[in-house]
Amino acid sequence: MHYDVAIIGGGPAGSTAAAMLAKAGRSVVVIEREKFPRFHIGESLLPFSMDAFERLGILKKIQDAGFVVKHGAEICSGCGEKETRFYFKDGFRSRRATAFQVTRSEFDKILLDHARECGALVREETIVTSLDLSAGSTSLSIASADGSPETITAGYVIDCSGRNSVIGSHLGLKESYPSLQKFAVYAHFEDAQIPEGVDGTLTRMVRGEDHWFWIIPLSSTKLSIGVVMDTEKYKSLRSTPEQVLERFIRDQPLMQSRLLGSRRVTKVYASGDYSYRNRTLHGDRWLMAGDAAGFIDPVFSSGVFLAILGGEKAAEAIDAALRSPREARRLFARYERHLVKVMGLYLKFVLAWYRKEFVETVLAPREFFEVVPAVNAVLAGNMGKSFSLRWRLWLFQLIVRLQRIVPICPRLTLVPRS
Numbered sequence: 001m002h003y004d005v006a007i008i009g010g011g012p013a014g015s016t017a018a019a020m021l022a023k024a025g026r027s028v029v030v031i032e033r034e035k036f037p038r039f040h041i042g043e044s045l046l047p048f049s050m051d052a053f054e055r056l057g058i059l060k061k062i063q064d065a066g067f068v069v070k071h072g073a074e075i076c077s078g079c080g081e082k083e084t085r086f087y088f089k090d091g092f093r094s095r096r097a098t099a100f101q102v103t104r105s106e107f108d109k110i111l112l113d114h115a116r117e118c119g120a121l122v123r124e125e126t127i128v129t130s131l132d133l134s135a136g137s138t139s140l141s142i143a144s145a146d147g148s149p150e151t152i153t154a155g156y157v158i159d160c161s162g163r164n165s166v167i168g169s170h171l172g173l174k175e176s177y178p179s180l181q182k183f184a185v186y187a188h189f190e191d192a193q194i195p196e197g198v199d200g201t202l203t204r205m206v207r208g209e210d211h212w213f214w215i216i217p218l219s220s221t222k223l224s225i226g227v228v229m230d231t232e233k234y235k236s237l238r239s240t241p242e243q244v245l246e247r248f249i250r251d252q253p254l255m256q257s258r259l260l261g262s263r264r265v266t267k268v269y270a271s272g273d274y275s276y277r278n279r280t281l282h283g284d285r286w287l288m289a290g291d292a293a294g295f296i297d298p299v300f301s302s303g304v305f306l307a308i309l310g311g312e313k314a315a316e317a318i319d320a321a322l323r324s325p326r327e328a329r330r331l332f333a334r335y336e337r338h339l340v341k342v343m344g345l346y347l348k349f350v351l352a353w354y355r356k357e358f359v360e361t362v363l364a365p366r367e368f369f370e371v372v373p374a375v376n377a378v379l380a381g382n383m384g385k386s387f388s389l390r391w392r393l394w395l396f397q398l399i400v401r402l403q404r405i406v407p408i409c410p411r412l413t414l415v416p417r418s
């Protein structure tokens with residue numbers, strides 16, 4: 001019952017870390033509360049994860065699963081006046097032109113099964129109930145479905161427990177972003193009229209005045225639909241998630257036309273208060289990865305990309321620490337710096353998304369200095385390391401700031417015409 005590494009949670013972050021460490025010859029146990037396949041939201045992936053799938057040796061399995069191949073995204077103004085499409089092939093120095101739109105129950109199972117095949121011990125229907133992270137040892141108290149409690153020990157622990165954030169909650173490290181307290185309601189719809197060809201594969205975002213919708217094609221007839229609003233707004237409606245989703249769709253002509261003739265085939269799910277970070281992402285013998293480390297609003301589909309990136313980097317750091325334990329502190333601090341930087345980049349974009357001048361600017365793309373392709377590249381998962389990308393992003397931010405004062409691009413109401 002002693003392992004090199006214990007991983008809490010078998011979502012994309014946990015299974016990525018487990019597969020990497022098992023491939024490196026480490027003894028790994030993944031403790032997962034649910035029995036897979038299980039429903040999960042977060043269906044639109046980014047092209048930069050494709051490289052990681054290749055490194056994990058799982059790209060072919062994902063391709064063979066028949067998920068929709070995603071070519072980009074479309075942003076529409078809620079007033080119906082403007083729309084713009086980003087194709088990943090047009091991103092700044094684009095290397096990957098596609099990603100996938102995935103049904104998470106199937107996708108997560110492929111990843112978790114792969115971790116098992118690589119040699120990780122996966123214990124489903126088993127929950128981590130408490131931890132002891134005192135220096136020198138880490139132990140986890142776990143309980144399996146039949147309720148029998150056990151204790152396991154490990155050299156290192158990676159917390160990949162998603163928004164449950166087991167270690168963050170245990171140590172009181174979680175902090176929320178006050179301006180990003182949002183609420184989402186969502187469901188799957190069948191028999192939708194989805195355009196054929198490349199445009200039928202895009203993630204669509206419809207930006208209303210105080211809310212936005214996502215439309216994600218999961219097959220040639222199935223759509224994932226969700227609407228995101230301020231938590232306060234949701235509370236003020238005093239309605240069930242079903243009533244809220246129906247009401248927002250009814251009030252938005254663009255959504256009505258996209259959903260014409262379709263029917264809801266799942267219950268309406270809801271997620272609230274979901275943007276937060278942790279004051280630190282590591283301790284002497286533990287790291288956090290994926291949503292357990294921090295969660296940023298899903299508008300740019302960055303969640304799974306960050307989870308896989310975090311899982312991979314955490315595995316690298318722990319593998320190196322197992323080789324040279326004295327280096328652990330430095331390796332873990334470097335891991336944290338890297339992750340915080342990438343999450344910070346997405347956070348900037350997410351905060352901007354909720355400002356009207358940002359939406360007005362992206363809906364009026366002008367081809368100069370390749371600024372639009374640079375934004376496109378970041379939204380595909382390019383982490384903005386090169387100077388040539390960074391100065392274009394600065395220029396873009398400058399244009400957005402100017403738009404606040406002088407209308408360089410047309411002003412939009414974002415409210416549907418009555």
Ligand SMILES: Cc1cc2nc3c(=O)[nH]c(=O)nc-3n(C[C@H](O)[C@H](O)[C@H](O)COP(=O)(O)OP(=O)(O)OC[C@H]3O[C@@H](n4cnc5c(N)ncnc54)[C@H](O)[C@@H]3O)c2cc1C
Nearest residue numbers: 009011012013033042044128161162290291298303304307
């Ligand atoms: C409304 C909404 C829309 C989103 N849309 C997108 C999108 O389009 N694209 C995108 O990339 N991302 C999206 N995301 C984000 C995405 O869902 C997450 O970022 C992603 O699932 C994170 O993966 P993870 O492995 O960190 O966590 P998870 O996928 O949540 O996995 C964590 C696992 O840990 C297990 N667990 C939790 N607690 C315990 C415990 N105590 N013991 C044992 N196991 C435990 C859980 O059962 C779960 O399986 C969205 C999120 C929300 C809320």
